[in-house]
Amino acid sequence: MTGKELDILGSYSEVADKLGQQAGHKKWEIVKAAAGLFIRKGTLNTGVRDIAEASGITVGTLYHYFRSKDDIITAFLDYAVQGTNEFVRMTTETLAKLPPQEAMRRALRLYFEYTNEAQSIVLFWHQETRNLPPEQRKRLMENDIVLASLFEKLIDLGRREGIYKIEDAALAAHNIIVLGDMWAFRRWWLGRRYTSEQYIGKQIEFILHGLHNGNIEITGESHKEVRREQ
Numbered sequence: 001m002t003g004k005e006l007d008i009l010g011s012y013s014e015v016a017d018k019l020g021q022q023a024g025h026k027k028w029e030i031v032k033a034a035a036g037l038f039i040r041k042g043t044l045n046t047g048v049r050d051i052a053e054a055s056g057i058t059v060g061t062l063y064h065y066f067r068s069k070d071d072i073i074t075a076f077l078d079y080a081v082q083g084t085n086e087f088v089r090m091t092t093e094t095l096a097k098l099p100p101q102e103a104m105r106r107a108l109r110l111y112f113e114y115t116n117e118a119q120s121i122v123l124f125w126h127q128e129t130r131n132l133p134p135e136q137r138k139r140l141m142e143n144d145i146v147l148a149s150l151f152e153k154l155i156d157l158g159r160r161e162g163i164y165k166i167e168d169a170a171l172a173a174h175n176i177i178v179l180g181d182m183w184a185f186r187r188w189w190l191g192r193r194y195t196s197e198q199y200i201g202k203q204i205e206f207i208l209h210g211l212h213n214g215n216i217e218i219t220g221e222s223h224k225e226v227r228r229e230q
Contacts, residue, residue, distance in 0.1 A: 027065045030055045031079070034072045039124050043073065043131045070133065077136055080121065081143045087114070088150050100158035101208070107154055108207060111147070112180050112200040119184035126181070148173040155211065165214030172211065179203050 033054040037046045048069055052062040066072050091110060095103035115122055129137055151173035158164035166172050183190060183199055190199055 026055070026057065026061075027075075030057070030062060030065055031072060031075050034069075035076055035121075035124065038073075038128060043069070043128050070136075073132070073136060077139060080125070081139060084143050084146055088146055091150065092153075095154065100154065100161055100163050104151075104154045104158065104211070105204060105208065107151065108176070108180075108204045109200065111151075111176075112183070112203060115180045116183055116196045116200065119187065122181050122184040126185070144177060148177050151176045158211065164211040166211050167214060176207060179207065 030051065034046070034051045037050055037054055041050070046069070048062060049059055051069070051072065052059045055062065066075070087110075091107060095107055098106065125140055129140060132140065148170070152169045155164055155166060155169040155172055159166065159169065180203075183196065194202070
């Protein structure tokens with residue numbers, strides 16, 4: 001995981017202050033080092049000693065900042081969740097002033113660009129969900145619901161104005177989240193066919209077309225059309 005990927009979340013929130021994030025602050029350095037190890041090795045295979053070594057400190061010093069590995073995971077989760085909340089707040093305030101179609105287009109681009117830059121974070125949450133304690137797993141799932149709710153509200157706004165024909169706004173919103181995350185999951189194939197900008201552009205048009213015609217498909221003939229376009 002790169003510092004840029006983590007900083008994307010931080011740019012949307014004040015949680016950095018709660019974590020004590022400042023230039024060179026050791027607590028934040030530990031969180032970043034741990035996140036990188038979790039992605040490469042998984043949370044179960046990463047020990048406190050591994051995190052301490054990656055942070056350039058002793059195990060005793062690490063325990064001065066965190067009581068356990070779970071505390072480090074919780075700190076990272078706090079950062080991601082509050083970053084998402086701030087992203088939604090800022091996006092909602094901006095989009096509320098725009099016509100429904102333009103608001104949706106901008107929201108889609110913002111989210112897809114975010115998942116492109118933070119694809120290691122996306123992979124981390126999805127691959128490690130099963131290994132998280134129940135309370136942390138619940139928070140992570142609720143975080144996804146917050147993101148989906150943003151798109152559901154934008155879809156409902158377009159429906160009320162007669163622009164979108166889609167019937168199930170909630171399902172369409174979750175489909176949008178999956179399409180955004182798919183670049184991280186399937187870049188091994190998608191990256192051979194498209195640049196990230198091409199992928200984002202095609203998916204935005206694909207989604208808007210589906211909303212206008214009352215159907216967003218992730219599989220089937222509509223999906224094949226997206227893959228054929230160059």
